[in-house]
Amino acid sequence: MKKKQTRQEPSSQKRASAPGIKRDHGHKPASHAKPAGQKAQRPAAREEARPQASPVAETRPLIVRKGELPIERVPVILESKGAGDFHLIDSGAGLKLEQYGPYRVVRPEAQALWQPSLPSHVWDNADAIFTGDTDEDGMGRWRFPKAALGETWPLSLLDVDFLGRFTAFRHVGVFPEQIVHWSWVKEQAEKADRPIKVLNLFGYTGVASLVAAAAGAEVTHVDASKKAIGWARENQTLARLDRAPIRWICEDAMKFILREERRGNRYDIILADPPKFGRGPNGEVFHLFEQLPLMLDVCREILSPKSIGLVLTAYSIRASFYSIHELMRETMRGAGGVVESGELVIREAGLDGKTPGRALSTSLFSRWVRK
Template sequence: MKNKERRPLSKGRPDAGSSRPSRTAGPAKPAHRSEAPVRKEAPARKDAPARVQAKPQQQASQAAPVETRPLWPRSGDLPAERVPVILESSGAGDFHLIDTGRGLKLEQYGDYRIVRPEAQALWQPTLPDHVWEKASAVFTGDTDEDGMGRWRFPAEALGETWPLSLLGVDFLGRFTAFRHVGVFPEQIVHWEWMKARVEEAKAQGRTLKVLNLFGYTGVASLVAAAAGAEVTHVDASKKAIGWARENQAMSRLEKAPIRWICEDAMKFILREERRGNHYDIILTDPPKFGRGPNGEVWHLFDHLPLMLDVCRQLLSPNAVGLVLTAYSIRASFYSIHELMRETMRGAGGVVESGELVIREAGLDGKTRGRALSTSLFSRWVPA
């Protein structure tokens, strides 16, 4: 699975409010992703948005005190289950996956064709080399998901940003030093599900409250707000929050009810738990490793159980769903599936888990090709 550079969480007491590991620290839609300069092959800048993740050993040496609380005991029956579930996207709006192979992927983002590393593309490309060679931008350098690299522009130097649109929301694509461009298109399936739930509720006179943890550049938050939700967006990176506000202006949603919170996710949700605040939909997309704005450290395997436990406490009595996406972890989807079921024990409903995949769509965006696995997910929904 891929490793999104996202942010860390902190933990709180049993009665504490919660906040997930924010995509704190790091460059911009991973735990913190960073922005790379886009002139020729200049080295990428280190002023990346919060998804930039420190290496585990660095995090340990610089870690700030972590707020925590015990896990609450759960009783009752486990929720029903649907496994495995494969949620597939073939693209949407200005994005589609053109081709994959030889450890690379060729994607269309608006006017640009981009080549990026893709370790899971073990096969050979379908399209000939001359198609790949016409890419607008190629990510080179450090191919490790946690490392920084740079962009090469075969034909001409490109600007740092360019306009994109997905699900009716306009936003900025940006060449970052961590290979990401400001959106994780495999998440479209979750966003479409959320958008439909928000619109259904709106039609019945109910405004849903959405909490987006590790919100990165805010595309999901803007999709929810445009559909009629009240949104709380949390990310530990000031850079990512700034990018999200730019996207809000581009989408002409300046008056939409969105709270932009720059804070460690765990600290935030623990405080919300203490305050007794609730949300109808919670999206959480934590990094494998991350760091908060004050040095808080997030380790997925250490902190995920508490994060989900707090998120359960934040769900409203008429909650619509809790969605978890996990990247770059050496685990089966069953590990997060069973964790989600234990977390939601006694709450009824259904836990559906599996993988998110993107289907190749060819040069025309319509030619069905191979499926590329991108991440694990687990989603609880009421019965």
């Protein structure tokens, strides 16, 4: 970050985890994936090879909503030109060339159907190139043409320091297309006349949570990957936000929000970045198309009376933004406000980070905001 609660990343996670797993969108790695190089164990007996039943997903009936549908704004294109230590240099031929701090990185990008703008010698001069499975959730390896690089390196976005990380799932510990959402949360927190409460579901390595906390919000960060939570805590220390009001919760996202609903806990802003598919810490299975309606339904119930917004990002290529747009409008029926939906894109910025180029589509989004 595309899941993913985490993205099947080393887990976000990236985007994947399950209802508490994060993205990547096909962006988030799946939390149940095996580490690179680890071989599956062969069952000792035929009986052991039988698939184990997954835990029954906690659920409840959907609430029948009444009242007027929120105003709609479609299509909305939210564009990032980069921020801090990140910008998209070039893209094409199924790849993207990005700048992350001191490093130029090449990663697969199926949406880049055109040809690169910059000459091949620029691409060949990259510091890190991901090779292997080109599927978003596929594992592979990093090649370092110039010199061997460490697993992590320092980065900064929106004035928050954190660690970039080369993972076996092509992800680097942050999903920069989300900068536009993080900037919006930052703005809402800074202009509020009170500490607002933010819930970050499928929170991955915590950059969104740290941006919100640095702006004065009280944050609850949920991800199904223990490893991703550990990374997020590392980032908290690097960002010098150890005393910030952040709760780190390693749990299945759906279980967590259903419990919050029963307890009567409420949030002013909810960020949800679910994976297409993932597993929670206890084997809970999450399927985006099956569980998204209930997830949004519960999220509405745990929005505070003075809530500010509910933000959903989806990386599933089977969906249209209109699908999640209409679902969000139905979910927020009677709540007033506006539902705006469309795509997140990143604009190429060239080698200097200042030369606008083509827009690379990264994901779908739908956002309810109070007027």
